[in-house]
Amino acid sequence: MKLSRRHMLILLPAAAVAWESVLAGTPEDAPNYKISDHWWGMLIDVPKCIGCGNCVRACQTENDVPDGYFRTWVERYHVSDENMTEPEVISPDGGKEGFPVAQQDEKKYFFVPKMCNHCADSPCTQVCPVGATFISPDGVVLVDQKYCLGCAYCVQACPYGCRYIHPQKKVADKCTLCYHRITKGLTTACCEACPTGARQLADLKNPNDPIHAFLKTHSVQVLKPQMATGAKAFYNDLDGSVR
Amino acid sequence: MSVFKDAGHLFRFAGLFVLAFLIFLVVRHYVVPKSFGQYGHYRGAAIGEIAARPARFAGHETCEGCHSDVADKKKAGKHAHVNCEACHGAIFQRVPAPAAPAENLYQRLLTFAGLRLPTDPPILSHADDPMSVKPVLPDTAVLCAQCHTASAAKPKGFPQVDPASHYPGPPCGSCHQPHNPGMDAPKTAAGGVK
Numbered sequence: 001m002k003l004s005r006r007h008m009l010i011l012l013p014a015a016a017v018a019w020e021s022v023l024a025g026t027p028e029d030a031p032n033y034k035i036s037d038h039w040w041g042m043l044i045d046v047p048k049c050i051g052c053g054n055c056v057r058a059c060q061t062e063n064d065v066p067d068g069y070f071r072t073w074v075e076r077y078h079v080s081d082e083n084m085t086e087p088e089v090i091s092p093d094g095g096k097e098g099f100p101v102a103q104q105d106e107k108k109y110f111f112v113p114k115m116c117n118h119c120a121d122s123p124c125t126q127v128c129p130v131g132a133t134f135i136s137p138d139g140v141v142l143v144d145q146k147y148c149l150g151c152a153y154c155v156q157a158c159p160y161g162c163r164y165i166h167p168q169k170k171v172a173d174k175c176t177l178c179y180h181r182i183t184k185g186l187t188t189a190c191c192e193a194c195p196t197g198a199r200q201l202a203d204l205k206n207p208n209d210p211i212h213a214f215l216k217t218h219s220v221q222v223l224k225p226q227m228a229t230g231a232k233a234f235y236n237d238l239d240g241s242v243r
Numbered sequence: 244m245s246v247f248k249d250a251g252h253l254f255r256f257a258g259l260f261v262l263a264f265l266i267f268l269v270v271r272h273y274v275v276p277k278s279f280g281q282y283g284h285y286r287g288a289a290i291g292e293i294a295a296r297p298a299r300f301a302g303h304e305t306c307e308g309c310h311s312d313v314a315d316k317k318k319a320g321k322h323a324h325v326n327c328e329a330c331h332g333a334i335f336q337r338v339p340a341p342a343a344p345a346e347n348l349y350q351r352l353l354t355f356a357g358l359r360l361p362t363d364p365p366i367l368s369h370a371d372d373p374m375s376v377k378p379v380l381p382d383t384a385v386l387c388a389q390c391h392t393a394s395a396a397k398p399k400g401f402p403q404v405d406p407a408s409h410y411p412g413p414p415c416g417s418c419h420q421p422h423n424p425g426m427d428a429p430k431t432a433a434g435g436v437k
Contacts, residue, residue, distance in 0.1 A: 033294070048398065052390045062299045099396065102394045103395055109394075131283075132285070142289065142290065144285060147276075147285075147286055179293050180298060183294040186298060186301075186302050189298075193300065193329045195390055196324075
């Protein structure tokens with residue numbers, strides 16, 4: 001095929017635009033969001049959690065999570081200093097309506113919010129046979145519900161129990177880190193609704209994000225580090241009894 | 244003597260193989276989504292679709308655009324860090340869907356086979372229609388207790404009261420103005436805190 005100078009003048013800018021789009025990876029419905037500029041995670045400040053359940057309710061409202069299923073939930077730990085390996089853990093209805101009043105005794109109490117850890121090396125994405133669940137270029141583990149078969153391999157593979165099969169849609173469902181919000185410059189619904197700042201969205205690629213200073217100056221842990229999942233839900237002051 | 248003399252059956256087999264491969268390419272072209280592989284082993288367009296979902300919590304900045312007086316009051320008090328929708332709920336609310344027309348047999352078969360995802364009713368915003376979509380005016384007797392009921396499980400420095408012994412009866416709002424709950428805030432004529 002002979003390429004004329006006219007064709008070349010038309011094609012070169014088009015190729016440049018296309019290449020820029022490939023590099024930037026801009027999601028088509030969030031045009032001001034540059035996907036390659038972010039790497040999302042979440043900071044969970046355990047000592048700040050009061051177990052009010054606002055985060056659970058906000059998540060259910062924001063994402064139409066069906067009753068009895070949870071993208072995020074809160075657990076209350078009751079731990080004896082003599083037997084840390086068998087803590088008493090409760091999470092009535094995911095902590096959505098709060099917790100029964102705890103009476104002071106010789107054991108310690110604390111709340112632990114749980115959610116998808118948006119692992120950089122997530123087991124759930126590795127087992128999906130069709131590529132319906134994936135890690136986006138900005139570090140969020142997502143489910144393509146139009147492509148999911150509902151085989152539930154990912155539900156079994158998640159070591160944190162963060163996935164479920166949606167009872168009406170019959171496909172895998174999970175926390176999206178409110179991807180529809182963070183790509184528009186908003187924070188997640190759980191962070192927005194948390195009255196004590198126990199949850200904070202973190203952009204690890206943004207050098208000005210307060211997460212960097214926090215990680216340097218606090219004792220921060222991830223859940224099940226022995227699983228080497230590259231979890232990006234960072235827990236401040238996490239008790240050793242938490243699983 | 245040609246080396247291909249007795250190789251006719253091999254050519255026919257090779258031809259079939261090439262034909263099958265071409266059919267595979269044509270089928271693959273139509274079956275595999277266009278954006279599959281754009282970023283990795285998944286459908287790249289799914290990222291944009293997920294990002295396009297509507298938000299329900301608009302964020303405190305949206306509320307403060309109209310309610311700057313409340314925002315100023317709140318900033319001066321102990322609830323400065325509590326966002327508006329943490330108490331008032333999401334300002335985008337789902338409105339009841341109109342009665343759906345009856346599905347025909349084909350649509351019912353698709354639904355039964357799980358090939359149709361349920362459609363959601365529309366979402367309206369308080370910001371767009373302040374009169375018909377109103378955020379929740381919480382009952383302070385319930386709302387305040389969700390956070391401030393005394394429990395050994397809560398952090399020690401967090402303000403907590405026993406609702407049974409801490410002025411039972413009147414709602415919390417009759418003494419503590421929720422946007423600035425401190426007792427040192429200016430009082431209203433009714434005795435509550437402004």
